[in-house]
Amino acid sequence: MLFFPIVAATAFGSLPDTHLAGTVVGKCLRILHNEGLISGVLLLILLAAAQRLRAFARNVVAPMVLVAVMIGLTAYSQFVIIPHMETDRISAGGAIETASPANPYRKDFDRLHALSVNVFSGVLVAGLISAAAVAWASGSKSPAA
Numbered sequence: 001m002l003f004f005p006i007v008a009a010t011a012f013g014s015l016p017d018t019h020l021a022g023t024v025v026g027k028c029l030r031i032l033h034n035e036g037l038i039s040g041v042l043l044l045i046l047l048a049a050a051q052r053l054r055a056f057a058r059n060v061v062a063p064m065v066l067v068a069v070m071i072g073l074t075a076y077s078q079f080v081i082i083p084h085m086e087t088d089r090i091s092a093g094g095a096i097e098t099a100s101p102a103n104p105y106r107k108d109f110d111r112l113h114a115l116s117v118n119v120f121s122g123v124l125v126a127g128l129i130s131a132a133a134v135a136w137a138s139g140s141k142s143p144a145a
Contacts, residue, residue, distance in 0.1 A: 019095040033078040040071040058137040066130035077119045085112045
């Protein structure tokens with residue numbers, strides 16, 4: 001997930017036009033989302049099993065909630081934001097960067113793009129906090145009294 005912003009920056013900085021870069025980044029983002037949804041569900045199952053088996057020194061409900069938030073945000077991006085951006089791109093003539101900034105489809109695309117960046121940032125922050133929470137939960141168990 002930390003690698004994706006580098007891919008996006010490289011694509012937009014290296015490819016000859018932004019439409020081509022956007023196509024590459026869009027395809028990579030869809031793959032990243034699918035990987036995130038699958039691995040997020042698997043992680044949630046593993047954390048639930050660990051909680052049930054008392055495998056951690058501390059409760060892992062907080063990391064489970066954060067992973068669920070990550071799954072929800074990823075699904076929102078994949079199944080709501082991206083399809084609407086694609087509709088706006090097509091409605092604006094195919095290459096969004098050639099549409100006038102006053103074009104309503106371009107405006108909506110830009111709004112959705114900003115939203116997608118914020119959603120991606122939310123997933124990243126939730127992931128970092130979740131990793132720290134799992135590390136904290138795996139701390140040493142208190143000796144029996």
